Amino acid sequence: MTRKEYLVKQKEMGRHLLGVFPAQYPKEILWAMNIVPAEIWDPPLEITLANAHLQPTICSVVKLGMELILQRKCDILDGFLFPHTCDSIQNLASVINDYMKTEKPCYFFYHPKAPYGAAGRDFYRNHLKELIGSLEKQFGPLDPDTLKQRIHQGQKISALLTELYDLRAQGELNITNEEFYSMIRHGEYLFPDDFIPELEAFLSQNKGQGIKGQARVVLSGVLPNPPEILTLLDDLGVRVAHDDFLIGSRRLLVPANDLDDPFENLTESYFAMPPCSTKGSSIGERAEYLFRLVDATGAKGVIFNVVKFCEPEWFDIPNLKEELKKKGISTLSLDTELNQGLSGQMVTRVEAFVEMIG
Amino acid sequence: MTYFAGIDVGSLTTEVVILDKDDRMVSYAISATGANVTEAVEHTLGQALSRAGLARDRLNFIVATGYGRITIPFADKKITEISCHAMGAHHLFPDTETVIDIGGQDSKVIRIDGEGKVIDFAMNDKCAAGTGRFLEVMAGTFQVPIDDFGALSLKSKREIPISSICTVFAESEVISLIARNEPAEDIIRGLHRSVVSRVWGMVQTVGVPGPVTMSGGVAKNPGVVILLEEHLKKPIHIHTEPQIIGALGAALFAKKHFLRD
Numbered sequence: 001m002t003r004k005e006y007l008v009k010q011k012e013m014g015r016h017l018l019g020v021f022p023a024q025y026p027k028e029i030l031w032a033m034n035i036v037p038a039e040i041w042d043p044p045l046e047i048t049l050a051n052a053h054l055q056p057t058i059c060s061v062v063k064l065g066m067e068l069i070l071q072r073k074c075d076i077l078d079g080f081l082f083p084h085t086c087d088s089i090q091n092l093a094s095v096i097n098d099y100m101k102t103e104k105p106c107y108f109f110y111h112p113k114a115p116y117g118a119a120g121r122d123f124y125r126n127h128l129k130e131l132i133g134s135l136e137k138q139f140g141p142l143d144p145d146t147l148k149q150r151i152h153q154g155q156k157i158s159a160l161l162t163e164l165y166d167l168r169a170q171g172e173l174n175i176t177n178e179e180f181y182s183m184i185r186h187g188e189y190l191f192p193d194d195f196i197p198e199l200e201a202f203l204s205q206n207k208g209q210g211i212k213g214q215a216r217v218v219l220s221g222v223l224p225n226p227p228e229i230l231t232l233l234d235d236l237g238v239r240v241a242h243d244d245f246l247i248g249s250r251r252l253l254v255p256a257n258d259l260d261d262p263f264e265n266l267t268e269s270y271f272a273m274p275p276c277s278t279k280g281s282s283i284g285e286r287a288e289y290l291f292r293l294v295d296a297t298g299a300k301g302v303i304f305n306v307v308k309f310c311e312p313e314w315f316d317i318p319n320l321k322e323e324l325k326k327k328g329i330s331t332l333s334l335d336t337e338l339n340q341g342l343s344g345q346m347v348t349r350v351e352a353f354v355e356m357i358g
Numbered sequence: 359m360t361y362f363a364g365i366d367v368g369s370l371t372t373e374v375v376i377l378d379k380d381d382r383m384v385s386y387a388i389s390a391t392g393a394n395v396t397e398a399v400e401h402t403l404g405q406a407l408s409r410a411g412l413a414r415d416r417l418n419f420i421v422a423t424g425y426g427r428i429t430i431p432f433a434d435k436k437i438t439e440i441s442c443h444a445m446g447a448h449h450l451f452p453d454t455e456t457v458i459d460i461g462g463q464d465s466k467v468i469r470i471d472g473e474g475k476v477i478d479f480a481m482n483d484k485c486a487a488g489t490g491r492f493l494e495v496m497a498g499t500f501q502v503p504i505d506d507f508g509a510l511s512l513k514s515k516r517e518i519p520i521s522s523i524c525t526v527f528a529e530s531e532v533i534s535l536i537a538r539n540e541p542a543e544d545i546i547r548g549l550h551r552s553v554v555s556r557v558w559g560m561v562q563t564v565g566v567p568g569p570v571t572m573s574g575g576v577a578k579n580p581g582v583v584i585l586l587e588e589h590l591k592k593p594i595h596i597h598t599e600p601q602i603i604g605a606l607g608a609a610l611f612a613k614k615h616f617l618r619d
Contacts, residue, residue: 318563325478330477330478331478344425345425345463345464345481348425348438348439348440348481349440349481351438352438352440352441352476352479355437355438355440355441355476356441356475356476356477356478356479
């Protein structure tokens with residue numbers, strides 16, 4: 001079933017659909033209100049209309065999101081949620097809500113930026129309640145017991161994803177790089193009742209010895225696009241041993257906690273997430289996280305595969321590369337468009353990097 | 359006697375180098391790539407074989423490199439031009455720590471170790487700024503042969519900065535400057551400066567270089583070389599045929615792989 005078919009079916013089942021822009025938001029709250037978050041990262045569209053509203057130096061995540069709306073491909077949705085991920089997404093929210101006057105309700109989610117303190121935790125906890133208050137006006141009251149159940153499901157998903165990542169890191173997952181991310185990304189629209197059994201089945205079917213002797217790398221960036229980067233690495237016999245993707249480990253591998261209060265629980269989860277450029281994490285924290293991924297997997301290098309014009313990511317990269325180089329870890333940076341494939345020159349860069357670490 | 363060939367198919371030119379088992383360059387050939395890569399490869403390889411007095415079946419191993427490497431079906435192995443330029447430069451100038459290759463389609467800065475192995479590199483993005491193509495387009499605007507373009511820049515007495523880094527916009531800017539009767543050599547010097555500024559940015563990303571070797575066709579352009587040497591504050595190693603360094607590296611890899619296999 002395609003993503004679109006799935007969302008149509010969910011609507012027919014009586015669930016609400018919310019288009020969610022990247023990247024971090026309390027999806028458990030949406031699930032508990034019978035809302036399916038349909039994340040908007042890289043819709044396969046040609047950008048034509050959005051260029052009239054946005055300058056050329058805006059990243060393609062933002063442009064494609066706007067294009068999706070302008071091409072009226074969001075009619076099935078009941079509204080949008082804009083987390084405060086970066087200036088571009090924040091301003092996109094303003095353009096959509098304030099200037100274009102979309103008929104869909106727009107919600108906003110502001111998460112605290114590092115360095116964190118007690119005030120940040122209070123803010124986050126209160127903001128979760130404010131978000132619920134806003135959503136309840138459209139979608140009806142939130143049942144606290146249902147929220148607890150959805151938090152439990154969120155923890156189950158994190159545990160399964162952690163197992164999947166661990167198996168891959170240990171070379172005990174018999175799948176390609178492309179298959180791994182295809183599976184992970186189903187979580188961008190599947191309701192937990194469907195995603196959990198799918199993950200469990202995927203794990204049981206694919207646990208097994210990976211191909212030995214492959215060069216291993218860690219990928220960092222926003223998301224593994226264009227998809228050709230994964231197939232190229234597969235073709236070159238390179239295993240992605242771990243990732244530092246915003247779409248991946250930075251928000252998926254959340255350590256479990258057993259706090260009974262749902263707001264305490266969600267707050268703890270947010271602050272326990274790995275460091276991220278969009279949360280203002282320091283270079284030191286981010287570098288330390290990359291060191292850990294490299295050490296744990298025996299990776300020979302880090303590829304920064306970053307969306308062109310993604311300011312939070314690109315501002316960090318020179319310093320991260322410097323820190324990695326000090327430890328003798330090879331790096332490569334690629335500035336890519338989401339859906340435009342890999343140019344011959346990009347392929348050469350990746351091949352040369354593989355020759356270098358081989 | 360065993361022989362090895364390296365074939366470097368670039369966007370503007372195709373080069374072939376034939377080596378013997380003692381790493382002696384038996385022959386080389388350079389020709390325009392044009393619109394048909396297969397024809398260019400056949401023609402250039404044929405020339406190199408003819409100059410060496412060899413039949414093709416005397417080649418024991420062939421390595422293809424350059425952007426057109428994927429289109430050479432008879433190559434025994436394909437290796438990127440980044441690795442090949444590194445190996446070729448190291449072979450010619452063993453003290454090389456950094457290779458600056460400004461080719462027709464792209465430019466790259468490569469840090470290498472004491473054995474010619476790549477340890478880091480930077481490559482320009484998709485646009486033509488900072489490449490040989492940029493200079494070629496601009497030489498066309500001035501109706502000056504590309505081979506004379508660099509020498510003309512050296513006659514400048516008052517360099518005119520070019521603000522646009524995009525080839526298309528830079529050309530518009532140049533046309534405006536020509537219309538204002540600004541001296542051609544001053545504008546051309548500014549154009550060379552813009553290429554060097556782009557390349558120097560890449561040099562910074564791979565770290566402060568030790569001895570530098572330049573490869574690629576633009577190494578024959580004295581305007582670019584002098585400006586780069588100003589930045590580096592030292593002379594650059596330049597072979598008499600800097601265009602063949604990639605093909606030479608490919609031929610060296612061919613020997614290495616033949617012996618290993």
